[in-house]
Amino acid sequence: xxxxxxxxxxxxxxxxxxxxxxxxxxxxxxxxxxxxxxxxxxxxxxxxxxxxxxxxxxxxxxxxxxxxxxxxxxxxxxxxxxxxxxxxxxxxxxxxxxxxxxxxxxxxxxxxxxxxxxxxxxxxxxxxxxxxxxxxxxxxxxxxxxxxxxxxxxxxxxxxxxxxxxxxxxxxxxxxxxxxxxxxxxxxxxxxxxxxxxxxxxxxxxxxxxxxxxxxxxxxxxxxxxxxxxxxxxxxxxxxxxxxxxxxxxxxxxxxxxxxxxxxxxxxxxxxxxxxxxxxxxxxxxxxxxxxxxxxxxxxxxxxxxxxxxxxxxxxxxxxxxxxxxxxxxxxxxxxxxxxxxxxxxxxxxxxxxxxxxxxxxxxxxxxxxxxxxxxxxxxxxxxxxxxxxxxxxxxxxxxxxxxxxxxxxxxxxxxxxxxxxxxxxxxxxxxxxxxxxxxxxxxxxxxxxxxxxxxxxxxxxxxxxxxxxxxxxxxxxxxxxxxxxxxxxxxxxxxxxxxxxxxxxxxxxxxxxxxxxxxxxxxxxxxxxxxxxxxxxxxxxxxxxxxxxxxxxxxxxxxxxxxxxxxxxxxxxxxxxxxxxxxxxxxxxxxxxxxxxxxxxxxxxxxxxxxxxxxxxxxxxxxxxxxxxxxxxxxxxxxxxxxxxxxx
RNA sequence: GCCACAAUGGCUCAGUUGGUAGAGCAAUUCAUUCGUAAUGAAUAGGUCGCCGGUUCGAGUCCGGCUUGUGGCUCCA
Numbered sequence: 007x008x009x010x011x012x013x014x015x016x017x018x019x020x021x022x023x024x025x026x027x028x029x030x031x032x033x034x035x036x037x038x039x040x041x042x043x044x045x046x047x048x049x050x051x052x053x054x055x056x057x058x059x060x061x062x063x064x065x066x067x068x069x070x071x072x073x074x075x076x077x078x079x080x081x082x083x084x085x086x087x088x089x090x091x092x093x094x095x096x097x098x099x100x101x102x103x104x105x106x107x108x109x110x111x112x113x114x115x116x117x118x119x120x121x122x123x124x125x126x127x128x129x130x131x132x133x134x135x136x137x138x139x140x141x142x143x144x145x146x147x148x149x150x151x152x153x154x155x156x157x158x159x160x161x162x163x164x165x166x167x168x169x170x171x172x173x174x175x176x177x178x179x180x181x182x183x184x185x186x187x188x189x190x191x192x193x194x195x196x197x198x199x200x201x202x203x204x205x206x207x208x209x210x211x212x213x214x215x216x217x218x219x220x221x222x223x224x225x226x227x228x229x230x231x232x233x234x235x236x237x238x239x240x241x242x243x244x245x246x247x248x249x250x251x252x253x254x255x256x257x258x259x260x261x262x263x264x265x266x267x268x269x270x271x272x273x274x275x276x277x278x279x280x281x282x283x284x285x286x287x288x289x290x291x292x293x294x295x296x297x298x299x300x301x302x303x304x305x306x307x308x309x310x311x312x313x314x315x316x317x318x319x320x321x322x323x324x325x326x327x328x329x330x331x332x333x334x335x336x337x338x339x340x341x342x343x344x345x346x347x348x349x350x351x352x353x354x355x356x357x358x359x360x361x362x363x364x365x366x367x368x369x370x371x372x373x374x375x376x377x378x379x380x381x382x383x384x385x386x387x388x389x390x391x392x393x394x395x396x397x398x399x400x401x402x403x404x405x406x407x408x409x410x411x412x413x414x415x416x417x418x419x420x421x422x423x424x425x426x427x428x429x430x431x432x433x434x435x436x437x438x439x440x441x442x443x444x445x446x447x448x449x450x451x452x453x454x455x456x457x458x459x460x461x462x463x464x465x466x467x468x469x470x471x472x473x474x475x476x477x478x479x480x481x482x483x484x485x486x487x488x489x490x491x492x493x494x495x496x497x498x499x500x501x502x503x504x505x506x507x508x509x510x511x512x513x514x515x516x517x518x519x520x521x522x523x524x525x526x527x528x529x530x531x532x533x534x535x536x537x538x539x540x541x542x543x544x545x546x547x548x549x550x551x552x553x554x555x556x557x558x559x560x561x562x563x564x565x566x567x568x569x570x571x572x573x574x575x576x577x578x579x580x581x582x583x584x585x586x587x588x589x590x591x592x593x594x595x596x597x598x599x600x601x602x603x604x605x606x607x608x609x610x611x612x613x614x615x616x617x618x619x620x621x622x623x624x625x626x627x628x629x630x631x632x633x634x635x636x637x638x639x640x641x642x643x644x645x646x647x648x649x650x651x652x653x654x655x
Numbered sequence: 656g657c658c659a660c661a662a663u664g665g666c667u668c669a670g671u672u673g674g675u676a677g678a679g680c681a682a683u684u685c686a687u688u689c690g691u692a693a694u695g696a697a698u699a700g701g702u703c704g705c706c707g708g709u710u711c712g713a714g715u716c717c718g719g720c721u722u723g724u725g726g727c728u729c730c731a
Contacts, residue, residue: 123659123660207659208660210657210659211658211726215728217656223658263723378656379728382724
């Protein structure tokens with residue numbers, strides 16, 4: 007019997023029933039058959055070797071396709087598991103999926119046995135050996151009872167726990183050599199597809215992500231169908247490391263940490279401060295236009311303030327402990343957020359609906375006792391400054407205010423050339439609604455409005471249920487760092503809870519008292535994290551913009567003095583401090599004069615430059631940047647970024 | 656907090672089976688003024704993260720702590 011196979015281009019061909027995707031690929035071309043690693047069958051990803059019994063639409067996946075990579079890495083995880091099983095008898099397996107850049111397997115090597123990165127070469131060698139054996143990877147359906155028995159016999163307690171949760175009749179295993187794993191698939195036809203492999207790191211990972219359960223050993227690895235791809239990948243990683251804000255921050259003298267000051271408490275150096283102040287000024291300018299009022303509040307607040315806000319009950323024990331005074335029973339907390347202080351400002355005077363929205367902004371430094379293992383450069387710290395603001399408005403104004411905040415975030419991301427951000431709408435858990443505060447009506451309205459606003463603004467936001475704050479839904483903006491880790495930057499949160507707790511009021515047009523709604527928002531998120539991500543995003547793009555300073559122009563002979571002064575005037579107009587050194591003694595090594603060394607930019611002006619309206623740029627310690635147009639140089643020196651900031655309107 | 660790894664002058668690193676610390680760059684001084692980072696000469700700079708142990712002797716071996724790195728968990 008023949009079956010009809012429909013291809014992505016719409017063409018249909020007939021094949022005998024039971025044909026595999028591999029056979030289909032071979033029927034098209036032997037080259038394709040070589041490249042293909044998995045197949046899409048009616049929307050599911052299948053093994054190439056799995057027989058197709060009915061009419062189907064088929065798509066052949068190569069390594070380049072997401073689905074192809076996924077199957078490739080998933081099989082690689084099995085390959086590693088097989089190697090581990092041979093090297094560590096009695097090892098138990100957790101789960102071993104493909105991830106964004108490779109795969110991992112969570113294993114329990116047994117008590118007293120540790121797998122270290124120094125063991126990697128041996129594991130890699132074993133994997134290579136298994137690859138050379140070209141072991142077929144075989145899929146098998148198995149009943150729940152048989153599966154339970156099979157894995158229980160082997161002492162695979164983690165696997166049996168997983169099987170317990172599966173429905174009978176849907177369980178499959180995959181085997182290669184003497185290794186059999188519980189697995190949904192799909193997989194490569196055999197182990198020989200893996201041409202390059204490397205184990206990356208070892209880490210502890212809690213079984214099922216639960217801190218209270220046993221910590222397994224997670225081994226990360228990556229594999230490729232070509233040796234060259236691995237080399238390229240490793241080069242890419244090296245390149246990414248060069249953009250790491252911690253490295254650049256040190257090199258450019260932007261920030262530092264001190265053991266004496268404490269973990270996660272960054273010290274901004276003069277240049278880093280300059281950078282941060284520029285960002286702050288930029289945002290302040292925008293906020294002024296958008297009707298924000300700047301406020302300032304202290305770094306500590308009475309314990310009662312946080313009892314009122316509800317934060318004390320939730321985070322009190324796990325945070326910096328209260329500050330005591332000579333006064334018996336008096337306690338202050340380092341502020342973990344600015345909202346309560348702003349609520350108190352709101353309460354300081356009565357409000358009419360005519361006063362709203364009231365937008366209070368503050369670059370507020372907060373302190374949070376993050377777990378030590380979680381600290382990371384400037385992106386996760388224990389003391390940081392939020393570009394915070396709280397908008398107090400009537401329920402009717404929420405949507406409009408929300409849009410305006412999105413506009414601000416849009417302006418910032420555009421000015422700073424952040425294109426690769428992801429937006430996430432965080433809503434309530436669909437089932438469990440008890441953990442949220444506020445009326446059903448308000449929640450529904452707020453959630454609907456966030457979704458609407460995103461649609462109107464053309465923002466392609468991912469919706470996550472259960473990720474909302476307990477007081478309201480939110481919209482977050484995430485950006486990836488040099489190594490692809492996601493960090494949350496901007497956030498907008500709608501809050502019906504704090505106005506309640508602080509009993510905030512305004513008098514409405516009906517002369518009755520009403521509860522305002524609060525919008526928490528921070529376009530940068532935190533200044534520290536933003537600076538970090540900004541550094542990684544602009545590194546290589548605007549190589550010099552982080553350290554704008556002085557420049558000295560050196561005309562190589564008297565002939566070019568006028569031209570040098572002309573450039574100087576041009577650059578000075580752009581707020582660059584420029585010195586012309588037209589002593590016209592021979593240039594060159596003169597730069598190494600102590601005095602000159604302090605000036606980071608040397609612009610050399612001679613015949614070539616005068617002709618082309620150019621300058622040759624050299625930055626001390628970085629060498630020749632080649633000749634470039636004056637305007638280009640000016641853009642670099644004044645910061646391309648800052649220029650764009652000025653153009654935001 | 657948990658798992659693994661690491662910590663040597665300002666920076667990047669070397670330091671052989673434990674025998675008393677080394678380079679390059681940066682800094683300082685002098686010379687040099689040559690059209691391109693980084694010219695020559697000289698000087699200075701380290702209780703080898705901290706505490707303890709083993710040893711005749713510890714940067715090196717062992718234990719604890721601190722800090723950092725890759726993950727996990729967390730993330731107001």
